[in-house]
Amino acid sequence: GQNIDQPTEMTATEGAIVQINCTYQTSGFNGLFWYQQHAGEAPTFLSYNVLDGLEEKGRFSSFLSRSKGYSYLLLKELQMKDSASYLCAVPDNYGQNFVFGPGTRLSVLP
Amino acid sequence: GAVVSQHPSRVICKSGTSVKIECRSLDFQATTMFWYRQFPKKSLMLMATSNEGSKATYEQGVEKDKFLINHASLTLSTLTVTSAHPEDSSFYICSAPGTGEYEQYFGPGTRLTVT
Numbered sequence: 001g002q003n004i005d006q007p008t009e010m011t012a013t014e015g016a017i018v019q020i021n022c023t024y025q026t027s028g029f030n031g032l033f034w035y036q037q038h039a040g041e042a043p044t045f046l047s048y049n050v051l052d053g054l055e056e057k058g059r060f061s062s063f064l065s066r067s068k069g070y071s072y073l074l075l076k077e078l079q080m081k082d083s084a085s086y087l088c089a090v091p092d093n094y095g096q097n098f099v100f101g102p103g104t105r106l107s108v109l110p
Numbered sequence: 111g112a113v114v115s116q117h118p119s120r121v122i123c124k125s126g127t128s129v130k131i132e133c134r135s136l137d138f139q140a141t142t143m144f145w146y147r148q149f150p151k152k153s154l155m156l157m158a159t160s161n162e163g164s165k166a167t168y169e170q171g172v173e174k175d176k177f178l179i180n181h182a183s184l185t186l187s188t189l190t191v192t193s194a195h196p197e198d199s200s201f202y203i204c205s206a207p208g209t210g211e212y213e214q215y216f217g218p219g220t221r222l223t224v225t
Contacts, residue, residue: 031212042203042216043154087153091212097144097205098214103153 002026002090004101011107012078020073020104022088030091033098034062034073037085046073046086075106083108113137114206116217123194124225131189131220133160133204139184140206145177148201148219160187160204194224 003025012018024032031050035043049055049064049071061074073086085105089098113136123129133143141162146154158179159167166179178190191198204217 033212040201040219040221042218044216045214048212097156097159098154099156100153105151 002092002099004088004090004099006086006088006101006104008102009105009107011109012075014078014080014108014110016078017074017076018078018106020075020086020106022071022073022101024069024071024088024090024101026069026090028093029066032062032064032071033089033091034060034071035087035089035100037087037103039084043087078108080108080110082106114204114215114217116202116204116220118220119218120221120223122223122225125195126193128190128192129194129222131191131202131204131222133187133189133206133217135185135206135215138206138208140187141184142207143181143187144205144214145179145187145189146203146205148203150201154203157189160189162187191222194222196224198222199224 005023033048034046036046037043047062049062054063059076064071085103087103088101115134117132121129143160145157147157148154156169157172160179160181162181162184168174176192181187201219201221203219205214208215
């Protein structure tokens with residue numbers, strides 16, 4: 001089965017950089033996703049990593065180390081609107097649905 | 111991109127009544143859809159996989175007689191919460207796989223409150 005862990009809450013200041021970590025243990029590996037979810041809304045796709053290394057996309061970057069079972073999401077130049085939950089997720093063994101981590105609630109303070 | 115809709119977005123019902131939530135793929139066909147439940151400040155937990163033309167597959171611990179799933183067509187899946195209780199109050203989200211590998215489209219969610 002899959003087991004995913006993330007910090008529950010984080011706080012950062014507007015304009016700063018924050019790194020949200022995710023560790024996982026899976027019986028197979030088909031890549032790792034990061035989603036952003038504002039309260040009361042559906043998750044929105046941020047990134048997908050299947051190979052080791054850093055993928056940069058604007059203010060958001062995602063890193064993966066398959067050997068360590070570790071990923072992080074890096075948010076730069078934080079804005080108030082970045083206050084949300086950030087979920088890492090891996091596809092299940094059949095590759096169709098996702099197993100989600102517990103989510104990290106990020107609060108961006110002025 | 112592909113769009114998945116849910117209806118209603120919010121619903122309040124009394125204990126003992128049943129509530130139906132619809133999930134539609136608006137511009138693509140989905141032979142499979144997934145239903146998730148999310149309690150406050152918690153992550154999404156898969157409840158069941160809805161299969162067009164066949165029975166749904168339920169995750170361990172999810173009562174199939176309480177959470178009735180019907181995948182009536184290639185664009186519609188419904189989740190009916192029967193004999194609702196306050197502990198069923200939650201955020202219910204559906205998703206459908208896209209054409210790309212591991213691609214998923216999530217609906218906007220339905221907030222159910224049982225009084």
